[in-house]
Amino acid sequence: MYRVSDEQIEFILDDIKKRGIEMEDLQLNLLDHICCILERELKETDDFNAKYNKTIKQFFKSELWEIEEETVGLLYFKNYYKMKRFLYILLVLSLSYNAIVLARLGYEFYQTKKYQNEWKRIEKVSFEEGLEDFKLKMKQQYPEIISKEYTYITFNFDLYPYINYGEMNMEDSLIYNMQIKTETISLKRHDSLAAIYRSINFVYAYRYSDESVDKEILKNEALTHNLIYVKDVPKLLVGYGNFKKRTGISFPTTFLINKSGKILYESSVSMSFIDKKLINILNEIK
Amino acid sequence: MYSSELIKGTLKTIVLKLLAEHKKMYGYEITQMVKEMTKDKIQITEGALYPTLHALEAEGILITETEFIGKRVRKYYSLSPEGKKLTKEKLSEFADFMNTMKFLLDIKPKQA
Structure with missing residues (x-):
């Protein structure tokens, strides 16, 4: 069975980081996963780099960081909706408040006009x-x-x-x-x-x-x-x-x-x- | 092999069920087990598996332990007490969903 060397582990981890994976947990998961695939499929006579490049490509469609993007999306999915709902409530309250203020201003303006008219009579x-x-x-x-x-x-x-x-x-x-x-x-x-x-x-x-x-x-x-x-x-x-x-x-x-x-x-x-x-x-x- | 859309909706249930049966598993092990059990019909991609595992961990459904394999670290996932409860619910829900789908998809062509 092929054994991934320490140098190769370092190389893979470095490559994972270079490809935009910043979450340490995810880096380690991917590293282990890639190593598992390599150790299972690689023969001693095979070219490590060629096999690695082929393996890493099966992890993504365009870029490796898509996995992290998806992870972050799922991690904050719930909070995102909570935040969205909070912002929505805030917006509704804000609009309601504005509507009340505008209504009051409108009423005062109307009253002013009304009494201005009255003033004109007395004037x-x-x-x-x-x-x-x-x-x-x-x-x-x-x-x-x-x-x-x-x-x-x-x-x-x-x-x-x-x-x-x-x-x-x-x-x-x-x-x-x-x-x-x-x-x-x-x-x-x-x-x-x-x-x-x-x-x-x-x-x-x-x-x-x-x-x-x-x-x-x-x-x-x-x-x-x-x-x-x-x-x-x-x-x-x-x-x-x-x-x-x-x-x-x-x-x-x-x-x-x-x-x-x-x-x-x-x-x-x-x-x-x-x-x-x-x-x-x-x-x-x- | 089934389409990724179908697998995406069932991935969480698959992972929970596997962990309920195997106590603790690591990522690669999960993908291989699913592949073998389904005779390659379901192949979980790494791009779908790890985001799901991380999310389940963050929600407290999964707990983790790490093991050093030489210079690299292996992360094992297992169900938390809450996860065990959720697994039962998810399986029950999925069984019900399958019955409904079966009924729906079997009936519809006849109606047409």
Whole structure:
């Protein structure tokens, strides 16, 4: 019986490795298998190399590494399908989440549009009208709106209390005639603007009949045009606040704030540190 | 000699059955035994056998032990307790499958 020598074993193992078999277990299996065939079929007088080359070829169709490829395929077959199923579930969850987010965004967009339309109706109040005219017009033209519980927001600034904000229903606000300084202090206070926004039923942009502010608004019509009245939405989409120039220590400031709390516009006469304070607070609601 | 498609689907069962009867075998031995038992009708290729053996080992169906033959190593395969249980199931399933196929292939031409 032919005996494969140590040198030949080394040669075969080396060749197996060269042919792309990297798994040690598989290398040893193939080595033993080839040796078994050679020892069974080879005669002492036969040419080892010729017989080896013929033998190795029966192990594959194109390349020897196909065996390892097949082995790896089988080894990870189960895991492959587990992974595939996991990825599929992940994909479904991800798509579902995206669909929910898109639906919500779509709904919010729809709501915004809806209230924008409503704003356009109210917007007809012109800047030339005074507060009393505005009150009257609102009551006559929009009794259903004015009779509801409305809240307004205004931002009032002076050097002492940096920011005073309050909420009151529209009727009250009209009665108080927007004497911001005194009224807001006596009204309910909140820890943050976000807290106010959550409790808001209706927000409207309000103005004083202060001529300088009106001019300011008219001058920046491109921005003020974006003001939106929001009804029955528990957060401020767009708000507008201003206050009247007062005697004493206070500064007329006009702000235009979008739904993320970003100031779109502010009048240039306010003190910068107050603006910063406002920006910080508005950042809370982003 | 049967086609490789037919053998591929039955290879696992063949290996399990042989190991159930012979306790432990190495790769070359398995191929030779199948060849002899079937009078060359079934020839298991190395390219199909070793991937199957490695997969069965990884699944815990087969256990292995090694033996040095001079400078080379021989790997013997045998059934684990789980493998023995699986062999019974596989044989039973295959017997049932054969009956079904026999019925199916015998009946079909008659129906046509």
